[in-house]
Structure formats: C-alpha cells, structure tokens
Amino acid sequence: MEGFPYYFLETTSQNNNSIPYSGQSLEAAFSRLNVSSLSHLPFSGVGYSSGASASKYPSGIAPNWSPEPLNNMSVADLRGKIATLAKDQYGCRFFQRAMEAEPKEFTDMIFAEVIDDVANLMLDPYGNYVIQKLVEVCSEEQRTQILLRWTKNPFLFITLCLHSHFRNGGRTRSVQKLLKKITTRDQVSLFVSALYCGVVDLCTNINGQHIMEYCMKNFSDEHKRCLLNVVIDNCVGIAKDKVGCCVLHKCVDYCYGETKGRLLAAIIGEALILAQDRYGNYVLQHLLGLRAPQVTSSLLRQFQGNYMYLSCSKFGSNVVEKCLTESAEEQSAEIVRELCISPNLSMLLMHPFGNYVFQTALSVSKFGFDFTGSHPYFSVKSGSTIHSGSTRESIWEKGACLA
Numbered sequence: 001m002e003g004f005p006y007y008f009l010e011t012t013s014q015n016n017n018s019i020p021y022s023g024q025s026l027e028a029a030f031s032r033l034n035v036s037s038l039s040h041l042p043f044s045g046v047g048y049s050s051g052a053s054a055s056k057y058p059s060g061i062a063p064n065w066s067p068e069p070l071n072n073m074s075v076a077d078l079r080g081k082i083a084t085l086a087k088d089q090y091g092c093r094f095f096q097r098a099m100e101a102e103p104k105e106f107t108d109m110i111f112a113e114v115i116d117d118v119a120n121l122m123l124d125p126y127g128n129y130v131i132q133k134l135v136e137v138c139s140e141e142q143r144t145q146i147l148l149r150w151t152k153n154p155f156l157f158i159t160l161c162l163h164s165h166f167r168n169g170g171r172t173r174s175v176q177k178l179l180k181k182i183t184t185r186d187q188v189s190l191f192v193s194a195l196y197c198g199v200v201d202l203c204t205n206i207n208g209q210h211i212m213e214y215c216m217k218n219f220s221d222e223h224k225r226c227l228l229n230v231v232i233d234n235c236v237g238i239a240k241d242k243v244g245c246c247v248l249h250k251c252v253d254y255c256y257g258e259t260k261g262r263l264l265a266a267i268i269g270e271a272l273i274l275a276q277d278r279y280g281n282y283v284l285q286h287l288l289g290l291r292a293p294q295v296t297s298s299l300l301r302q303f304q305g306n307y308m309y310l311s312c313s314k315f316g317s318n319v320v321e322k323c324l325t326e327s328a329e330e331q332s333a334e335i336v337r338e339l340c341i342s343p344n345l346s347m348l349l350m351h352p353f354g355n356y357v358f359q360t361a362l363s364v365s366k367f368g369f370d371f372t373g374s375h376p377y378f379s380v381k382s383g384s385t386i387h388s389g390s391t392r393e394s395i396w397e398k399g400a401c402l403a
Contacts, residue, residue, distance in 0.1 A: 075098050075106040079109065080113075082110055086130040087126050087127045088126060096130060099134065099136075108142075111138055114134065115142075115149060118149040119156060123160075128173075129174075131174055134146070143181060143182075144186065147187055147191065151194035154197050157175075157195075158195070158197065158201060161198070162202065162205045176214070179191065196230065199212070200234050203243070203244045204241040206243055209247055213247060216254040224255060225259055228251060228255055231247075232259075235267055239277070240274070240280045244279070245282050248267075249282075249286050267283060271284055276316045278315055288322045288327075291326060293328075296326065296327050305338070307323075311339065311357040312348065312353060312354045317356060317357050321360045324361055325360065332364050335361070
C-alpha cells in the first residue's frame with residue numbers, strides 16, 4: 001500500500017492560501033471513510049492529484065482534502081466492501097452515479113452485496129440514498145427481494161415509515177420511492193401486509209400520512225380493504241387527530257361499496273362527539289360537503305334535538321352552519337324551526353359562536369322572521385319579513401349584532 005502519495009490541501013490561518021503537501025499513503029487517506037480495512041481493495045496503478053475537484057467548494061470553506069478517493073475506481077474494484085462504503089458520504093455518491101451511468105452488471109453487483117443489509121442501510125443517513133437509487137433502477141425481481149427484506153420485520157418497517165431523523169426525510173422518502181415503484185400484485189400484498197400492524201400510527205403521523213394517502217389513491221379495493229377495516233375500528237381516534245382527520249378525508253373519498261358504507265356509518269354514529277372536536281368537526285363538514293342525500297339525512301338525524309347546544313360550541317357551530325348551507329331547503333327549514341322554538345334563543349343571539357349560526361340561518365332560510373309572534377324574540381312564519389322600528393331596536397338592546 002505504500003508508495004502511493006495522496007495530496008492534501010491545508011488552509012493556513014494567516015493568508016488562507018492552499019499549500020499542497022504529500023507523504024500520506026492511500027491507506028491513510030481512506031481512513032477518512034468508514035472502512036475498517038482496505039486490504040482487499042486492488043489499488044495498484046491508481047493515482048490521485050489535487051486540483052480539479054477543489055473548485056467545486058465555495059471559497060474559504062474548502063475541506064482538508066479535495067478529491068473524492070473513489071473517482072478513478074469502478075464498482076468491480078470495490079467488491080466485498082460495497083455495503084460498508086455505501087454508508088460513507090463519498091461511497092454513497094459513487095454508487096448512485098455508478099447505477100445511473102455504468103453497465104447493468106454493476107447494479108447487479110451492488111444489489112448482491114447490499115440485499116442482506118437493506119434494513120441497516122435504510123437506517124443510515126447515507127446508505128438510505130443508495131437504496132433509493134437501487135429501487136429506481138433494479139429489476140422487478142430484485143425489487144421484490146428488497147421488499148421482502150424490508151418487510152421481514154413489520155415493526156421495523158413501520159418505524160422506517162414513521163420517523164425521519166435525516167435531513168429531507170431520508171427514511172420516509174426511501175419507503176415512498178419504493179411505494180411508487182411497486183407494480184405487481186405480490187408486491188402490493190407484501191407492502192399492505194407489513195403496514196397492517198401500524199395503520200393507526202401511520203394515519204396520525206405526518207410522515208405516515210403520505211404513505212396511507214398513496215395507498216388509498218392507488219391500490220385496489222381488495223388491497224385497501226384490510227387497511228380500511230382498521231381505520232373503521234379506530235375512526236374516532238383518527239378523526240380527532242390533526243393529521244388523522246386529513247387521512248380520513250382521503251379514506252372516505254377513495255373507498256367504495258360496502259367498505260365505504262361501513263366507514264360512513266362508523267363516523268356518523270359518533271357524529272355528536274366529533275362535531276365538538278377541534279379536528280373531528282372537519283371530518284363531518286367533509287361528509288356534508290359530499291352532498292350525498294343519504295349521508296346528509298343520517299347526519300341531521302344524529303344532530304336532531306341538539307342544534308342549539310352545538311350552535312353554542314366553538315367547533316359544533318361550524319358543523320351546524322355547514323348543515324344549513326349544504327342540506328336541502330326542507331332540511332334547513334327544520335333546523336331553523338328547532339332553533340326558533342328553543343327557550344335558549346336569547347343565548348344564541350348573544351353567544352360569540354351562536355350568533356354566526358343565526359346569521360347563516362337568516363341567509364339560507366326561505367322563511368321570514370316575525371318578532372311579534374308568540375316567542376319572546378321571534379317566531380317563524382311562512383312569507384313574513386323582518387319587522388323594522390321598535391322591534392329591531394329591542395333586538396339590538398338584547399345584544400344581537402344583527403339588523
């Protein structure tokens with residue numbers, strides 16, 4: 001190994017000039033890599049020099065040595081050390097370039113050496129990029145082998161899907177890259193089976209959210225069914241989560257048939273609870289926004305007798321307003337009637353949230369409001385109008401900002 005000088009650049013603190021010096025063996029230079037022994041690498045005939053690669057670094061922050069030590073080598077020269085070098089900054093870049101530009105046989109060589117270490121490479125800040133590139137360029141059979149190794153431990157696989165401690169989301173992006181390359185029925189089945197044990201965690205995690213949404217949009221009903229069954233059993237907890245409510249929107253939009261019916265029934269059955277939740281109310285608003293008559297009718301039945309109570313709730317008032325704007329004319333009229341006959345109407349008029357419900361009721365109702373009726377403040381009469389004068393002034397006195 002001796003006799004192969006490696007040139008370094010050292011920056012002085014006085015004039016910031018680069019001063020080349022030699023005297024370091026190639027073995028010493030490679031000690032910068034995470035390789036314990038390079039005794040098996042064929043370095044004979046390989047030489048290095050400083051200069052060209054130094055220009056790619058911004059002035060003033062040049063590294064201690066400039067050329068990448070793998071530039072003049074091929075994948076074949078590194079046989080036996082590929083899995084280890086893939087965890088290094090330079091090795092990672094070298095193998096990605098090799099898989100893009102060099103013959104397919106080199107990709108097969110990289111695959112053969114990293115396949116048994118896929119899980120560890122996925123956890124490595126550099127190695128995960130090698131796996132991402134390998135997933136892009138490998139054959140379908142090789143991709144299936146990678147998937148088998150990845151999903152061998154489902155709990156580790158779920159961890160990779162959920163957590164991203166690397167810059168730019170390395171771990172999660174590797175899983176997403178694999179997901180987009182899955183094409184065969186067997187590959188999809190393997191992937192879905194591995195996700196099954198972590199569906200709730202995926203639905204409530206910002207990284208897992210993208211994986212679940214991709215599955216909902218692109219997998220067949222048959223493959224989505226087992227994931228949706230878990231979502232149905234845990235729909236309340238998912239709906240009350242900041243991320244989960246968004247995932248539940250996609251689940252509703254991209255499931256069909258009997259599975260969709262069960263999902264909607266599970267959500268509607270807990271409508272009163274979800275309507276008062278800071279995130280769950282958005283799920284109910286999404287259902288009302290579908291404008292499916294059967295879904296809307298089922299939700300309105302759940303709320304019947306509770307409109308006044310919900311109207312005075314910070315989040316429930318949003319749902320009542322949505323009920324008024326998205327339901328049919330007859331249905332919105334029934335909601336208005338319920339509000340009008342409530343003995344707590346004065347509280348609605350003066351309430352910081354309830355007054356918005358009242359304004360929405362005024363805007364959508366085909367009825368007029370007669371304040372001379374039997375109710376202390378107003379009653380609903382077909383064809384009547386809002387009276388002016390002293391009656392209007394009395395409402396202002398009661399604190400309602402409506403005129």
